[in-house]
Amino acid sequence: MNADAIIIGAGACGLMCAVQAGYLGKKVIVLEKNEKPGAKILISGGGRCNYTNQFASAEQFISANPHFIKSAFTQWTVEDTIGFFETYGITGKEKTLGQLFPDDKNAKDVVAVFTSICADFGQEIRCNADVKDIEILPEGFKISYEKNGKTIILKSEKLVIATGGLPIPKMGATDFALRFARKHELKIIETAPALVPLTITGKDEEWFAQLSGNSVFCEVSNNEISFEENILFTHWGLSGPAILQISSFWRRGETVNLNLLPHQNIVSLLDDERKNNGKTLLSTLLNRIYTKKFTDALGKFLPLNKPVAALTKSEIDLIEQTIHHFKVKPAGDKGYDKAEVMRGGIDTNEISSKTLESKKIPNLFFGGECLDVTGWLGGYNFQWAWASGFVIAQNI
Template sequence: MSESSFDVIVLGAGAAGLMCAAQAGARGRRVLVLDRAEKPGKKILISGGGRCNFTNIHTAPERFISANPHFAKSALSRYTPHDFIALVDSHGIAWHEKTLGQLFCDGSARQIVELLLNECAKADVAVACDEQIGRVDHSGVRFAVTTQSQTVDADSLVIATGGPSIPKMGSTGYAYDLARQFGLKVVEPRPALVPLTLGGEDVLFRELSGVATPVEARCGKAAFREAALFTHRGLSGPAILQVSSYWQSGAAIAIDFLTDKERDWLLAEKRDNPGSTLRSVLRAALPQRLADELAERLSLDGPLANVPDADLRVVGARLADWRFQPNGTEGFAKAEVTVGGISTAELSSKTMEAKRVPSLFAIGEAVDVTGWLGGYNFQWAWASGWAAGQVA
């Protein structure tokens, strides 16, 4: 075997690609990883505020979005958060759990990149960065990849170049172009885990830029209890990022601003504090600027004692189901991940191999599987990369 020939070529030195390469190399396969960035793991390094939210202990298939909601079950069950935690522990990386099962490095996200590179080095994997892929050819037996500096070939090819989210990190839709070259279908990609923009009557809420508060945000059947943040363009914060993955143009999102209040809490407030006003009770429960804006829009003046119970019920229901009509998102530039991608109908759920193109694999964000905020997408990268690495 010459220096230009390998058993496996992995396109993409991100989380999924490096995991796959290390696994294949550990089986004795000669592996080459190619990446257009100047260094591996660029998106890993900026994740989790630089500390890498590397998995979530509550990982479950229903916390992933896909045209086929069952597809992720096989890989996720075969390589679990506990498997990756064991790998992290074996490298002596200290970590901690934050809210909702999210695990972060105590130190730096760089530790996760170093872990992956050390695993690759241990398995004699070659990693070549700053390689611009010019073309990929397939003879029917082997794959040939031509870059600006070389042409290499291999028995197996793994697409691990991610999706178009965060283009400033070098992300593109190349995975989809390559998939289509081989006749694989692509589910239309759209930004996910992304801030939503507001227009029309909702535009005045932009004046609350910087105000954050715990809410329950809902879109369709999806509901998330975390913080929402008003921005100069619309809505953000964890709860909004979560529902953004389910939101599609023309749909509304619903916000419950007072998740800890009982259904008829305003009637109880009227009974216990008849002289209070809607503005005053909202100020006691919400940030002042938000309370004032909501009170202004609800136009309920005077002491609660003077307000009919039916009106108070209507106001309470509105506060628990406040509808916003986003006019868009902040796009791939601000999206953490992508919904859509290479169709799971084209792939084996066990191996991630293309059904119609033997020895071609697709993993990670390139595939139509998208996790919730909070480490789920990293776990999909580890699990799908591990699955492909067992057979590539």
């Protein structure tokens, strides 16, 4: 045997697993397809890495089994994440909504924490190591990987698959875990891009092109859930945090509702203005709320040049509908090239929630994004990756 365990994937989960195994005196070898470890950590949060969320709980995750992550989140808490990084000189600063980023450091420093602890413990991270095959032996696993055109074989009693999800193939994302699961008849919950911009196509939506570059604070909702954050209009559709959030809950053909003024009521604003100065043009009133460009674009729907006192009941209804119930029917999403995470993955019913070991294949562990555990935007996905890496380390 080459090590106590082999970990496939030096991403957030695999690196945390290697480090935690080191604390427990276990020797692991991490195999990573990319030239360097932690590729997604490096690009996360715009290079600043939103490494956890102060409010993370099972509530902010999508999974066919919403209870699955509770055990891991009890074993490794948000406080554990904060404390771990503080020990290595990274203190968190809340940006918004509980999202923690390194205060005066960035994503590179987050990766450096892991690589330096691995070096201290002698945990080996082998890069440019593309794992091609796993053979299940009576005494453990035989792992074949390719490095510089050569096939290399390793053996270990315990194996960790932490190869992540499908987003951003050009950064090394593979379907390795899903292929393995299919081959061994582990159930998979249907996968799709999540935390992904939504596209709008067709003539009616040329309106969106005019709005390109505008960012508006909105409440975005569907029949299931709502999020309040900014949305960004682009020439091809909609992006921004609130859209990324709803995208994880959106299904093709569904309509999304945009409340363009979530904290005020446009009808009350119109009533007040009518009492104060009925001559105010609708455009003037809207310009107090939105940018001129955005107000002008609303002119496609609304009688902007009418004084508020002259608005008819049906025009007021139209204004209310447009501002508070603006409906868009996305044509699709920007796919795995632009998604931050994958929805779905290996069915958590195949895995012990306490140890993250496969129920069917003993001594095989799965963690991170390859499982059917998808967090909201805001540091939740890393919290899951760290927690699952920790739990696996206790059990290998």
